[in-house]
Amino acid sequence: MASRMTMAQALGTDGSDFTHRQRIATQYQMSATNKSRLNYCIFFHYLLFVVMLAKLSPDILDRLDIFILEIEELQIPQPLWWEYIWSSSLLVSFLGLSAIKKNNIKTLQRYMIGICILGFGPLIYGVMYYSSDVWEYLTIGKTSEIQLWKDLPYGLLWYAFILVAYQVHSFSLLFSWKLMAAWKARGSRKYD
Structure with a gap:
């Protein structure tokens, strides 16, 4: 649609000279972008949890005295404690979602600490636990x-699972770090 000259516009302009005033502040752009990206990461965390839950399901069903022949025939090895601890990191993701929703720095910091302890801690243990088997397979075959x-x-x-989880x-x-920086920049401008 072509712009037409009206009496409300100044002479010699087509009305598009206001575009320089419609910029979004950088911290708000960063906040919106990183909120979306963090939501994707949490979604992938949920997908990894589903994979882990599928691995843990025979043990969970055994503890509940539920017998399903098809699952038992898969002969999935018994889980180690680090798998259950990593699975509990899913609970921390709710802190991240809450922090995104409310722009709360303290909740986001708790989310980051939880991911470091319940996410990275078990993964590091898993890497160390299986390192001798992987080394033997890769070197000797x-x-x-x-x-x-x-x-x-x-x-x-x-190791394939741990690599993906480590990246997520x-x-x-x-x-989360970029979100905190954007939120702190917003707060400092408010007080200036």
Whole structure:
């Protein structure tokens, strides 16, 4: 639609000279962008939790005395304690969602601490626990002395999961850090 000259406009302008005044402050742009990115990271955290829950389901069903033949035939190895601790990091994600919704710096800091303890801590333990099996498989190539699941090295499967989880948690911390910086910049301008 073409712009027409009206009596309310100044002579010699088409009315588009106001665009320089419609800029969004940088901290608000950063806040919106990083909120969206952190939401994606939390979504991927939920997807990883579903994968972990599928791995833990035989043990959970055994503890509840529920027998499902198809799951038992998969012969999934018994879980270690670090898998349950990592699964509890899902609860921390609700802090992150709450912080995003309310722009609360304290809640976001708690989310970041929770991800460091419940997210990265178990992953580091998993890397150390399976390091000898992965090293033996990658250097020697023998599978006779390492744990296998469906003819695949179990430690290497965990390393794939740990790599993805590490990336998700790292990006979550990065976007949380940028959100805190944007929110603090907004607060400092208000007091000036």
